[in-house]
Amino acid sequence: MAVQGDLSEISLINLIQLNCQSETTGRLTLTDQGRQAQVFFESGEIVHATLGQRSGQEVFYEILEWCSGEFVLEAGIPASTRTIHTSCSDLLLHGLHRLDEKGAPQPTTNSQQPLPEDVGKLFGLEKSTLPHSGDTRMEATMAQNMQEILTELGKEVAGLLTAAVVGMDGLPIADISRGAVDVEQVSAQMTLLIKLVETTTEKLGSGTVQDYLLTTDKAYLLLRFLGNTQYYLGISADRSQVNLGKIRLYSRVYAQKLAAAMPQ
Amino acid sequence: MTTPSLEDILQDIQNQLGSDFIATDVVGMDGLSIAGRAANPNLDSTAAAARFAMVMKLASNVTEKIGMGDVEDSLVTTTDAYILTRFLGDGSYYWGITVTINATLGLVRMLMSEYANQIWEALPH
Numbered sequence: 001m002a003v004q005g006d007l008s009e010i011s012l013i014n015l016i017q018l019n020c021q022s023e024t025t026g027r028l029t030l031t032d033q034g035r036q037a038q039v040f041f042e043s044g045e046i047v048h049a050t051l052g053q054r055s056g057q058e059v060f061y062e063i064l065e066w067c068s069g070e071f072v073l074e075a076g077i078p079a080s081t082r083t084i085h086t087s088c089s090d091l092l093l094h095g096l097h098r099l100d101e102k103g104a105p106q107p108t109t110n111s112q113q114p115l116p117e118d119v120g121k122l123f124g125l126e127k128s129t130l131p132h133s134g135d136t137r138m139e140a141t142m143a144q145n146m147q148e149i150l151t152e153l154g155k156e157v158a159g160l161l162t163a164a165v166v167g168m169d170g171l172p173i174a175d176i177s178r179g180a181v182d183v184e185q186v187s188a189q190m191t192l193l194i195k196l197v198e199t200t201t202e203k204l205g206s207g208t209v210q211d212y213l214l215t216t217d218k219a220y221l222l223l224r225f226l227g228n229t230q231y232y233l234g235i236s237a238d239r240s241q242v243n244l245g246k247i248r249l250y251s252r253v254y255a256q257k258l259a260a261a262m263p264q
Numbered sequence: 265m266t267t268p269s270l271e272d273i274l275q276d277i278q279n280q281l282g283s284d285f286i287a288t289d290v291v292g293m294d295g296l297s298i299a300g301r302a303a304n305p306n307l308d309s310t311a312a313a314a315r316f317a318m319v320m321k322l323a324s325n326v327t328e329k330i331g332m333g334d335v336e337d338s339l340v341t342t343t344d345a346y347i348l349t350r351f352l353g354d355g356s357y358y359w360g361i362t363v364t365i366n367a368t369l370g371l372v373r374m375l376m377s378e379y380a381n382q383i384w385e386a387l388p389h
Contacts, residue, residue, distance in 0.1 A: 182330070189326040196322055197340055200315040206362070207344030214323055218333030236332060245370075 002074045007032075012066055013092065015073070017169065020044045020088035027077040032069025039063060040079035046088050048079035056083040057091070064095040089170050089188055096171065097184075145261040146174035153254045154178075159241025161219065164234050165226070165258055166191060173231070181236070190234050194223050211251065213244075220244060224251045227259035270299040270386045277361070277379060278303070284367035286345060289313050290352070290359050290383060293321065298357075298387075312360070316349050320358050337376070341365075350376050353384040 007015075012030070016039065019028065023044035030037045039060065040048040049060035084091070150163045154176045164175035164183055170191035175183045197212050211224040220242065222235045233255045237247055268276075270290060278285045278301050287309055289300035295314035302309060323335045337350035346369055349360040359380065363372055 186330045186332075189330050193319075193322055193326050196319055200319055201340060201342050201347070203315065204312050206340075206347060207342030207365075210341045210343065212341070213339040214327065215336045215338070216327050216333035217336060221327070221332060 002072055004070065004072045007067065007069050007071060012064065012071075013096070015071065016046070016064075016088075016092065019073070020046070020092075024075060025078060026073060026075040027079075029072045029074070030063065030066060030069050031071075032066060037063045037066070040077075042078060042082075044088060046084050046086075046091055047082045048084060055081075057086060060084060060091060061095050061098055064092075065099065089192065093170060093184065093188055144174075146258055147176070149254060149257050149261060150174055150176045153235075153250060157235075157237060157242060157247060157250055159238040161236045161238060162186060162234070163236075163254075165231055166234050167231050168195065186236065187234060190221065190223060194232060211248075213248070215239070215244075220247055222247060222251050224255045226255055226262065231258075231262070233258055267386055268382070270383065271301075273379060273382055273386060274299060274301045277375060280375060281361075281363055281367065281372065284363045286362040286364060287312070288359070288361045290357060290387070291317055292357055293317055293355070312362075316347070316360055317358065320349055320351065324355075337373075339369075339373075346372065348372060348376060350380060352380060352387070353389070356389070357384075357387060359383055 007030075015028065018024075019026070019041045024041045025043055026041055028039040028041070030039075035052065037051045037059075038049065039046060046060065049055060049057070049063055051059045051062055086094075146165045150165070153163050154160050160176075161179060162175065162177040162181050162183055164172040164177075164187055166172045166187040168191060170188040172183055172187040175187070177183050193214075194209070194212055198209050201207065201209050209225065211222060213223075214221040216239070219239050220235075220237050222237075223232050224235075225232045233251060235247065235251055274288055274290070277288060285303050287300065287302040287304075287307055289297040289309050289312070291297045291313040295317035297309055297313040300309050300313075320335070320338070323338055327333060327335050335351060337348065340347040343365070345362050345365055346367060347360065347362045349358050351358050359376070361372060361376060
């Protein structure tokens with residue numbers, strides 16, 4: 001099955017995310033102003049990207065900058081070779097950061113425009129579950145308020161290592177940390193985990209996930225959804241310095257504050 | 265003194281949790297349950313055992329990658345239930361308990377901490 005569309009209707013980032021989430025195997029061909037690029041997926045992983053005669057991970061990052069053009073998505077077409085060995089989430093994470101650093105325009109589209117129906121159908125998704133491209137700009141304005149709330153949380157909880165508001169794309173929109181903690185890596189990894197937990201409870205009919213606590217020999221890691229399932233508050237704290245009841249209580253209180261700071 | 269059987273221990277735990285108890289299973293990291301009890305005898309815990317084995321494996325990988333130590337236990341709070349899972353002994357098994365959202369969480373955690381060694385000793389290894 002092939003689906004065609006225009007990047008003015010759905011952003012390239014969203015399109016790639018959907019392929020990853022739905023574990024697609026296939027070829028995404030992009031054409032714009034005489035140039036052609038291809039991205040190959042295998043069970044939701046990006047395995048190969050080409051732009052003209054060039055291929056590989058650097059080429060993929062270049063393709064991510066495309067804001068306009070047409071696309072054709074053909075399911076079931078495998079890559080002839082593999083030039084990319086990085087996970088889909090890490091590729092997108094690094095790609096978006098590179099775009100930020102370069103000051104390149106975000107490859108987004110007008111979120112008010114309806115998304116192509118056949119794209120949603122292909123991925124078996126309702127339109128309402130598709131990511132909205134306006135989110136990036138909105139997140140930037142939210143981040144200031146969130147940062148202040150997280151700073152306040154940091155003052156309240158002794159032993160706190162990190163606290164971050166993270167989208168379900170694995171990207172933190174506000175964070176605080178103490179010591180040498182890589183918040184971006186923690187956020188990306190914990191998002192993978194919370195997604196699996198969410199899917200698991202859903203499949204088992206055990207209700208909607210409110211929070212997820214992981215206890216290790218060193219730390220408590222607590223993730224709590226902010227009113228909806230698009231963002232969560234992630235906290236890690238030194239187990240030797242913090243009381244579990246207290247951290248759960250504070251996570252509840254501050255999750256409410258953070259949820260209130262989000263645009264409705 | 266003889267070691268109580270796995271079934272006896274799980275029965276004891278069910279008794280202590282009373283009406284809040286939903287299910288408990290001792291599961292190998294291959295996702296197969298080797299012993300379990302459920303308040304509803306028709307409940308099939310096979311899928312839950314397998315799925316939570318995946319969660320525990322991913323949790324271990326993630327905490328290792330981010331340098332947060334070795335996973336001891338996890339707690340999922342949903343609108344309906346608390347789902348607690350805990351590694352046993354050398355980590356080749358995990359033990360899970362599901363209780364209603366009305367259960368006293370501290371009590372369930374305390375029971376798991378109290379019985380974890382007994383369950384590990386009752387396991388064939």
